Amino acid sequence: MNVEAGQVLSGTIRLVRKIAEGGMGSIWLAEHLVLGTEVAVKLMSRQWALMPSASARFLREARMTATIESPHVVRVLDCRLTESDEPYLVLELLRGENLEQRVRHHGAMAVYDVAEILAQVGDAIGKAHAAGIVHRDVKPENVFLEAGGAVSVKLLDFGVAKPKNKDECLDVDRLPAGTAQYMSPEHMFDPETTDERSDLFSLAAVAYFALTRRSPFDADSLEGLYFAIDGGTFKRPSELRPELPRSLDGWFEKALAHDPAARFANARDLVETFRDAIRGEPPAWRVWGRLDSPSSGRLPPSSRSIPGIRALWLPKPSASATRRGATVALVLATAALLFAWHDGPKVEEAQAAPRGPASEPSARPRHRRIRPPVPEPFDVANHPAVLPAPEESDP
16 A cells, blocks of 8 residues: 555544655654544555565564553554555654664763663563563664653564564564664574573663663674674773773673573663662762753763774684584575665774773583574664654753
């Protein structure tokens, strides 16, 4: 079905203008004719709507999102079919910007702002897990900061979420899906084992980005990114921002541990221990920022260019590791094709420079079944309702 501005869906939703468009569909600003309110409409493109598996996943996204009772999850208002039997979602309309936009435009954030964002997203993830849902794509683009003076955060896009109950999973749930820089090792290399702890790993990676303007695992190639995540080493946040408390370094070592069993057990523990890590430090580093203006917790100009991987720790190869390396090499060719079609991971330009001290690798299980990530089933700006916040004049 071809849609255009002014078209009325189901007799109640009038499309006003297109907000965003992707390979699998589009997002529209719309008016609810009965309620007289503005809403967002998420439409699948016709070629995807005709695929039963894609349509079923789209409808499952609506049901999953609607079952999560949290003020920090975008609300699904309705789910209907067009006259051509193509599904669409009616969502609350959000105004503001996502975390990736905020950090890229205004710099690294103050630790207390990050703590508040972490708490609200942690509530959303915790409620999702309690409802039997694993999000699988927690990343800065899916963390939305609403416009206004108070900190208000929404977790977006359950398009690649899967049920915790394996009996309810679809075949596609057994493949990796999402954004590679924020994937846990098990999600990337053994996705059938992905559970709540994978979401917590991704949330910690989001916090790292908010504090440092870079993801913890990065590379100038897909192969380098695979090995960086599997190697499990990253620069300590205090090396990138010396004013950050060193206690946060230990928090990230646990939150981003390669072994899921070594991470925090649940979202509440992750959030509370982050607060503990920042509370015990002298007040000199306690820089406050506002979410309705550029953050005061910015990096100095000389520190804002974010390098890619400076060095890559690789264990001394054993015979089994050599065989595994060959397996990785074979799968990378297939993965490269998939990532190229999906625009690939966003990676910063690598810089050749000596690496600072990193935590020593510990013994951990190695994931032997490696499958390349697949494109997200709905990639419309990773956002259900993308409207920028209204411009504010300087006082």
